[in-house]
Amino acid sequence: MTGxxxxxxxVIVPLLLRKAKLVAIQLQLVSEDAVTRYRExxxxxxxxxxxxCWNKYDARDMKTSAFLKIIGKIYGDKV
Numbered sequence: 001m002t003g004x005x006x007x008x009x010x011v012i013v014p015l016l017l018r019k020a021k022l023v024a025i026q027l028q029l030v031s032e033d034a035v036t037r038y039r040e041x042x043x044x045x046x047x048x049x050x051x052x053c054w055n056k057y058d059a060r061d062m063k064t065s066a067f068l069k070i071i072g073k074i075y076g077d078k079v
Contacts, residue, residue: 049074 007015029035039047050071057067 046074 026035053062053067053070053074056062057064062070
């Protein structure tokens with residue numbers, strides 16, 4: 001937030017107040033669907049695999065253990 005290790009009370013209070021105001025604004029924008037999330041294109045195939053797997057699980061075409069194994073492999077390959 002400030003780049004300094006220790007802040008005095010009179011310095012940190014205004015910083016926290018400013019941060020709280022930003023959070024309130026962000027919350028309002030999100031609730032109005034006025035904010036979109038940026039996601040790099042390289043994640044599209046990963047997202048597609050996860051959505052496909054989730055849809056199968058949600059339709060009860062896949063057991064929980066199989067779902068978790070596939071999701072674990074998807075994320076394990078990316079770590």
